Amino acid sequence: MRSDRTGRSGRSPLMLKLAAGAGLLFLHLPILIIFVYAFTTEEKSYQWPPPDLTVKWFAIAWERPDVRDALWLSVRTAATATAVALVLGTLCAAAVSRTRFFGREAISLLVILPIALPGIITGIALRSAFSLAEIPFSFWTIVLGHATFCVVIVYNNAVARFRRTSGSLIEASMDLGANGFQTFAHVILPNIGTALLAGGMLAFALSFDEVIVTTFTAGQQATLPIWMLEELVRPRQRPVTNVVAMLVVAVTFLPILAAYYLTRDGDQVQGQGK
Amino acid sequence: MSAAAEAIRPPRDGTLGRLSDFLWRRPGLFLLLMLTPPLLWLGIIYVGSLFALLLQSFFSIDEFSGLIRHEFTLKTYAELLRPSNFDIIVRTVSMAAVVTLAAGVIALPIAYYAARYARGRWKAAFYLAVMLPLWSSYLVKVYAWKLILAKEGILNWLFAKLHLTWALEALLAIPVIGGNSLSVSYIGTFLVFVYVWLPFMILPMQAALERVPGNLIEASADLGAGTGQTFRHVVFPLALPGIIAGSIFTFSLTLGDYIIPQIVGSSRLFIGQAVYAHQGTAGNIPLAAAFTVVPIVIMGFYLWVAKRQGAFDAL
Amino acid sequence: MTAAVLFQNVSRHFGRIRAVDGVDLEVAAGEFFAMLGPSGSGKTTCLRLIAGFEQPDTGHIEIFGETAEGIPPYRRNVNTVFQDYALFPHLSVLDNVAYGLRMRGIDKAARRREAAEALALVKLPDYGGRRPAQLSGGQRQRVALARAIVNKPRVLLLDEPLGALDLKLREQMQEELKALQQALGITFVFVTHDQGEALSMADRVAVFNEGRIVQVGAPAEIYRRPRTRFVADFVGSSNVLPPEFTERHGGGRRWSSLRPEAIVIATAAPEGSGPGSLAATVLATYYHGATTRIVAEAEMTRLNVLVPASAGLLRPGDRVWLTWQPDDLHAMEDHA
Amino acid sequence: MTAAVLFQNVSRHFGRIRAVDGVDLEVAAGEFFAMLGPSGSGKTTCLRLIAGFEQPDTGHIEIFGETAEGIPPYRRNVNTVFQDYALFPHLSVLDNVAYGLRMRGIDKAARRREAAEALALVKLPDYGGRRPAQLSGGQRQRVALARAIVNKPRVLLLDEPLGALDLKLREQMQEELKALQQALGITFVFVTHDQGEALSMADRVAVFNEGRIVQVGAPAEIYRRPRTRFVADFVGSSNVLPPEFTERHGGGRRWSSLRPEAIVIATAAPEGSGPGSLAATVLATYYHGATTRIVAEAEMTRLNVLVPASAGLLRPGDRVWLTWQPDDLHAMEDHA
Amino acid sequence: AEMMSKLGSGEGQVDIVAWPGYIERGETDKAFDWVTAFEQKTGCKVNVKSANTSDEMVALMNEGGFDLVTASGDASLRLIAGKRVQPVNTALIPSWSTVDERLQNAPWHTVDGTHYGTPYQWGPNVLMYSTEAFKEAPKSWKVVFEEMTLDDGKSNAGRVQAYDGPIHVADAANFLMHHKPELGIKSPYELNEDQYKAALDLLREQRKLVSRYWHDAFIQIDDFKNEGVVASGSWPFQVNLLKGEGQKIDSTIPVEGATGWADTTMMHADAAHPNCAYMWMEHSLSPKVQGDLAAWFGSVPAVPAACKGNELLGDEGCKTNGFEDFARIKFWQTPVSKCESQGQCVPYYRWVSDYIGVIGGR
Numbered sequence A: 001m002r003s004d005r006t007g008r009s010g011r012s013p014l015m016l017k018l019a020a021g022a023g024l025l026f027l028h029l030p031i032l033i034i035f036v037y038a039f040t041t042e043e044k045s046y047q048w049p050p051p052d053l054t055v056k057w058f059a060i061a062w063e064r065p066d067v068r069d070a071l072w073l074s075v076r077t078a079a080t081a082t083a084v085a086l087v088l089g090t091l092c093a094a095a096v097s098r099t100r101f102f103g104r105e106a107i108s109l110l111v112i113l114p115i116a117l118p119g120i121i122t123g124i125a126l127r128s129a130f131s132l133a134e135i136p137f138s139f140w141t142i143v144l145g146h147a148t149f150c151v152v153i154v155y156n157n158a159v160a161r162f163r164r165t166s167g168s169l170i171e172a173s174m175d176l177g178a179n180g181f182q183t184f185a186h187v188i189l190p191n192i193g194t195a196l197l198a199g200g201m202l203a204f205a206l207s208f209d210e211v212i213v214t215t216f217t218a219g220q221q222a223t224l225p226i227w228m229l230e231e232l233v234r235p236r237q238r239p240v241t242n243v244v245a246m247l248v249v250a251v252t253f254l255p256i257l258a259a260y261y262l263t264r265d266g267d268q269v270q271g272q273g274k
Numbered sequence B: 001m002s003a004a005a006e007a008i009r010p011p012r013d014g015t016l017g018r019l020s021d022f023l024w025r026r027p028g029l030f031l032l033l034m035l036t037p038p039l040l041w042l043g044i045i046y047v048g049s050l051f052a053l054l055l056q057s058f059f060s061i062d063e064f065s066g067l068i069r070h071e072f073t074l075k076t077y078a079e080l081l082r083p084s085n086f087d088i089i090v091r092t093v094s095m096a097a098v099v100t101l102a103a104g105v106i107a108l109p110i111a112y113y114a115a116r117y118a119r120g121r122w123k124a125a126f127y128l129a130v131m132l133p134l135w136s137s138y139l140v141k142v143y144a145w146k147l148i149l150a151k152e153g154i155l156n157w158l159f160a161k162l163h164l165t166w167a168l169e170a171l172l173a174i175p176v177i178g179g180n181s182l183s184v185s186y187i188g189t190f191l192v193f194v195y196v197w198l199p200f201m202i203l204p205m206q207a208a209l210e211r212v213p214g215n216l217i218e219a220s221a222d223l224g225a226g227t228g229q230t231f232r233h234v235v236f237p238l239a240l241p242g243i244i245a246g247s248i249f250t251f252s253l254t255l256g257d258y259i260i261p262q263i264v265g266s267s268r269l270f271i272g273q274a275v276y277a278h279q280g281t282a283g284n285i286p287l288a289a290a291f292t293v294v295p296i297v298i299m300g301f302y303l304w305v306a307k308r309q310g311a312f313d314a315l
Numbered sequence C, D: 001m002t003a004a005v006l007f008q009n010v011s012r013h014f015g016r017i018r019a020v021d022g023v024d025l026e027v028a029a030g031e032f033f034a035m036l037g038p039s040g041s042g043k044t045t046c047l048r049l050i051a052g053f054e055q056p057d058t059g060h061i062e063i064f065g066e067t068a069e070g071i072p073p074y075r076r077n078v079n080t081v082f083q084d085y086a087l088f089p090h091l092s093v094l095d096n097v098a099y100g101l102r103m104r105g106i107d108k109a110a111r112r113r114e115a116a117e118a119l120a121l122v123k124l125p126d127y128g129g130r131r132p133a134q135l136s137g138g139q140r141q142r143v144a145l146a147r148a149i150v151n152k153p154r155v156l157l158l159d160e161p162l163g164a165l166d167l168k169l170r171e172q173m174q175e176e177l178k179a180l181q182q183a184l185g186i187t188f189v190f191v192t193h194d195q196g197e198a199l200s201m202a203d204r205v206a207v208f209n210e211g212r213i214v215q216v217g218a219p220a221e222i223y224r225r226p227r228t229r230f231v232a233d234f235v236g237s238s239n240v241l242p243p244e245f246t247e248r249h250g251g252g253r254r255w256s257s258l259r260p261e262a263i264v265i266a267t268a269a270p271e272g273s274g275p276g277s278l279a280a281t282v283l284a285t286y287y288h289g290a291t292t293r294i295v296a297e298a299e300m301t302r303l304n305v306l307v308p309a310s311a312g313l314l315r316p317g318d319r320v321w322l323t324w325q326p327d328d329l330h331a332m333e334d335h336a
Numbered sequence E: 001a002e003m004m005s006k007l008g009s010g011e012g013q014v015d016i017v018a019w020p021g022y023i024e025r026g027e028t029d030k031a032f033d034w035v036t037a038f039e040q041k042t043g044c045k046v047n048v049k050s051a052n053t054s055d056e057m058v059a060l061m062n063e064g065g066f067d068l069v070t071a072s073g074d075a076s077l078r079l080i081a082g083k084r085v086q087p088v089n090t091a092l093i094p095s096w097s098t099v100d101e102r103l104q105n106a107p108w109h110t111v112d113g114t115h116y117g118t119p120y121q122w123g124p125n126v127l128m129y130s131t132e133a134f135k136e137a138p139k140s141w142k143v144v145f146e147e148m149t150l151d152d153g154k155s156n157a158g159r160v161q162a163y164d165g166p167i168h169v170a171d172a173a174n175f176l177m178h179h180k181p182e183l184g185i186k187s188p189y190e191l192n193e194d195q196y197k198a199a200l201d202l203l204r205e206q207r208k209l210v211s212r213y214w215h216d217a218f219i220q221i222d223d224f225k226n227e228g229v230v231a232s233g234s235w236p237f238q239v240n241l242l243k244g245e246g247q248k249i250d251s252t253i254p255v256e257g258a259t260g261w262a263d264t265t266m267m268h269a270d271a272a273h274p275n276c277a278y279m280w281m282e283h284s285l286s287p288k289v290q291g292d293l294a295a296w297f298g299s300v301p302a303v304p305a306a307c308k309g310n311e312l313l314g315d316e317g318c319k320t321n322g323f324e325d326f327a328r329i330k331f332w333q334t335p336v337s338k339c340e341s342q343g344q345c346v347p348y349y350r351w352v353s354d355y356i357g358v359i360g361g362r
């Protein structure tokens, strides 16, 4: 019996269901609290339960230039880091999955390293390299840090898709008279496109929320998470922070959803490598 | 359709056509071209930076001015192994281990349910239910926990409402891991760590459980194994690589985090904080660098084990 | 004697797909029973109903006289050899074979001994220490078999166990399976879509189509006396002939089947050309080694004729005469 | 006339694996050429050398007289039908078929017209708008075929194109492929490990073993006069008999082959029992519908005998006499 | 770097490392803004990076990228020794003459007669306490060093805090100076091995009472509000903010006296915006800024003129904030081995590592 459709008995044990439900609840209640606090009328401390609810913080958040600056910097950083990661990750994945060569294993290790090692190490290593090389902090130093750990996200997605895409497609294309570049444009790209899109979106979301590496590579620039870190400590219009947090959740939610649907038929979304 | 055409076509004109022929004849060169950009980035810039950092751990710092003395010395490593620093290492590694274990235990039912029982819409819902917390702002989540755990916070409020304050107090009375309130105790730090890294455990675990072929589970039932036996003898061993992959994240993230223990904790430093403090606050880059060697060595070992278990494919 | 497996009007539908649809079935104890049918005809689902991986929507199932509905697979004394073997990759061959015994709480020494015996039975005595990945396809198949029979099931279910093997190995395994069944006396229910396999191995064959059993009987009966066009078509490459043809050649106004090997081909007209004799033109010949298949046309009808390969060579366009025993033109149930 | 494909002492090794090892080969233009051999014998590698996916380590390859080494696949006027079809999942069936023309810069209207013609040729005229995923296995196989032939290649390579199809479909596609090859006049090089397929379709067959060609010849020659035990064993289920047996029965001291269908079985001793006659005991019988295979033992040797199914039924243990024409005991090259 | 001899026009911005609350632009309270006007007048945009400890300030200055730093006494000499800051030309700062005479030549920014900055503010590290837990102001620092039952009937264990910076060792020494005169401590910043050990022992005892050390002024504010903290060494800044929110909080300087800080605006050796930096130093000495800041932070102005007629500070403000306590306050300075009072002292780097140990439970 060949049984992909099976091995999944119809009903789940009650205990399992309860444990899974409790786990999910544990994951979600704190987030709800963030949302509730985005509406509280009390701005200095976090009083529970909130004395009253209001939506004024949304307008106030939008008015604040520092929020907008930080948001814009984060968007630019995430977009650039994602673009770099897409190029590097795809090249790496293509090389690793299309050919066997000496050091292939080392490369997959190398790609994994920036997320397998704690972010603080990536951060401090880059920072001390910048200072040794006398590179001043700039937009590009942030991108450098972010792209480093975003590569693996794209790489994982692309490798999974390459693995799923039969190698004979490329041979078939060449067999039918397409040279290397034509094959790339007409066969490879269309086939790995959605995986790249998914990987790119996850990389974007990851970069958008990164704080640890950024702390070390941003100098005095404030990305949105850095801004939040400052803001969460200062008791000034704290609900604004929660409004921004809520916004970030809403903004990252869509790419994640899209990534899921893009890669659903087949490989898992490789989002775990945050 | 007659077969009149030539058997071998002439080379295509144009740069691309010629370049394609050229690269086709030199697959090694082509591979090199593909690998150069990522290798430059990861191999030279990233790994180069790591080495530069490690190098700094062999320098020392002038105690009065805080300036680095660029002379080779092992003094910094001697310092690293001082009892107070050694405590930090032990504390962090224990926390990482406990957090990983707990995350594994909590993640398992969720991952197992999502992998084996959730279907269609439910499956998507489960996936999003894990992804949403994963991608919500890390900082805001940590802060939410500070509010939950504070002495005047939500959890105390809830326990008071439920007349369970005594239970909380009993918990906090436990030596070492307890404390004045959850937000200044190891229990609190632990809870937040588990919370924040949990999705990192669930996703690879779920992927691994999904990869356990359904037919093996049927075969096991066919051979007389009940649900529990099947889980123990078939599902778990086969999903282990994925679980190890997930644990790489929880373990490594705990090893390096400096924000959580600072916001929820008892001022006893963790490695991340020590690195952060020595690098930033104290300007002692050599000691900070020496501290980073600890997670690097630990994760190196971890990756080696993971590799042997085939966990890389599950990352 | 109680039947090994009894289906009474069993149905199992998946949404609108009637995977198994009102099946009555009786497998006798100790029988080698084959289920034959095209892809999607419900064979696997039937097997899964016996194993307990599926529950019937309606109808009743008994295994050796005991009601099977609601009993989980691990409480049925029935074992399965899966098409893809489903060996546990993380266990050694010996541990794979011992798995069922271990689940029943047999102690280590005893189960190792029994597993080793089972491995010897399938002629893999020295392979216990290997991992499944280190075995060839045929060896894996035998391990799967050993893993099932070591539990001494009352019914052994085999779902296309030879499907993944190549021809040579397959023929060899057919012989071994048959021998094993005779030696153990266990009831075998064997699923295949290869009619040759079903005919050569089974005591009785059930032919499935679209979730129903179309015909049950001994191999020769199925082959020689197909009840419907479907069976004639599916079991061997018979000539299925239209009612007019049957009528012209002495049968009733029914569809009939005429086995290719029952036709005798001659280059000269036979003596008295009565019913069962026909002038035809050769369209093509296919050399198969032991036999040659000749496609000929007569009365606007294409007929396949199987002749020994040594018979004189014919070429397309040759004029030939076909004759057969009136008895071989078997009229089926299908009317015009 | 120049050969369509010419190999001169071609080798391709992968590390220590000699995938193709000193092969000389000549495929004539317009020929239907089959490569037959067990798994891993180098058939696919040979095909890939012709297509240009592999380069020979040593030796020389010509395609219609032109040197092929160093020419990338996309510059060879050779097309391949891949075993797994390798249809582009992101393109419609029509675009799949038109792909080769598009790469050659044929304008849209022209390539659509030609692709539609090719689809008509493989009897899928109305399927142009579908995606490959929406086709059945047999349909995909035909699309792969159309995609290759639309380019009017001078050589068409087919790597087990029917391997994934089930029996009925496979027989049907065999006929269609053969007809198409005759209609187009293109040179076909066809890889298979199914000897029936190779024998029935090819003009000539090359039998591969361990990277080398063991025998090349017309199907009947390969079947009747296998050069080695390996060929006898692999092509059809021949009885391969040891030198002593051959000697006793009038041949030299060599291994010989005796086709099962060449043996006549009788329940009474024949008149004059000279060479080519033997008393034997029936061990088992296998009913195959059209034929029955009887396994008998004589002089400590197991012999397979193929008899028409209608022949009187024998049972294990029956005493029988086997006879054959002296000519049918074919002595091979292998010595004692 | 050479001392500047002439001022040019502004470079458009100035980057300052400052203590939290030191440079306000009215974001928390509109009334407290001494940046906007400066920016408008000079065209120098002010960027502030706040630092929570002196070590952090030194590290930031070592890293570079800043023009000015509001360094306390325990950081300033380190910066000078490390050549991270440049001498300032007081001639370019017209208001120099208005600076409190007690500060003009203070040793923490004057080396061999050269000035390395302009005094900014000074003040004590006060004992902040909850008026709910204490009926009256605590008399002694004992409440944060020794376990006791407070006026609300509950133990102080878990309800007191201490500063998360090695300089806190000096607070312990200061306490011992008063309670254990036999140790012979002359200055809390100059401790021999025995004195040092005694201070650490005291701190180890304190560890048992402290749930969490405070590192960030704002987090301390939170802890007083949400974590039930009732007493801690603190800055007047936190006291002011909490009081401003209506919390039941007050502060005092107990009998042992207090450590304190005197901060100097110092200029980075490689300052990228020296002209704006000089303009800021001048601006920082204006009575308005000095007075506003003193009111805001609870500190004492470096310019006595600020004590008069400042709306926010009020006429009593300087006195309240300790203008007359100058002599009682032991200002932060960096402990060095070659100390004045007893020849051989425990240097600062050991304070750093040992204090981490103490907090870690060693």
Ligand SMILES: Nc1ncnc2c1ncn2[C@@H]1O[C@H](COP(=O)(O)OP(=O)(O)OP(=O)(O)O)[C@@H](O)[C@H]1O
Pocket (backbone or CB within 6 Å): A005, C014, C017, C018, C019, C020, C037, C038, C039, C040, C041, C042, C043, C044, C045, C046, C193
């Ligand atoms: N779990 C299921 N859900 C939906 N449809 C199913 C399920 N199991 C089987 N089917 C459908 O029921 C029909 C019968 O399937 P079954 O697997 O029994 O056929 P089969 O005779 O074994 O075919 P094959 O020779 O291809 O294995 C098919 O149409 C199949 O798609």
Ligand SMILES: Nc1ncnc2c1ncn2[C@@H]1O[C@H](COP(=O)(O)OP(=O)(O)OP(=O)(O)O)[C@@H](O)[C@H]1O
Pocket (backbone or CB within 6 Å): D014, D017, D018, D019, D020, D037, D038, D039, D040, D041, D042, D043, D044, D045, D046, D193
């Ligand atoms: N790229 C490769 N790298 C290493 N070994 C290879 C490679 N391609 C083929 N081989 C080896 O060369 C031998 C011949 O392989 P080939 O695919 O030509 O066999 P085949 O006759 O087509 O077999 P099959 O019938 O299984 O397709 C095999 O042992 C195979 O493992």
Ligand SMILES: NCCCCN
Pocket (backbone or CB within 6 Å): A115, A118, A119, A209, A210, A211, A212, A274, B138, B253
């Ligand atoms: N690798 C850093 C993890 C940050 C969590 N958002």
Ligand SMILES: [Mg+2]
Pocket (backbone or CB within 6 Å): C043, C044, C045
């Ligand atoms: Mg089936």
Ligand SMILES: [Mg+2]
Pocket (backbone or CB within 6 Å): D043, D044, D045, D159
């Ligand atoms: Mg092959």
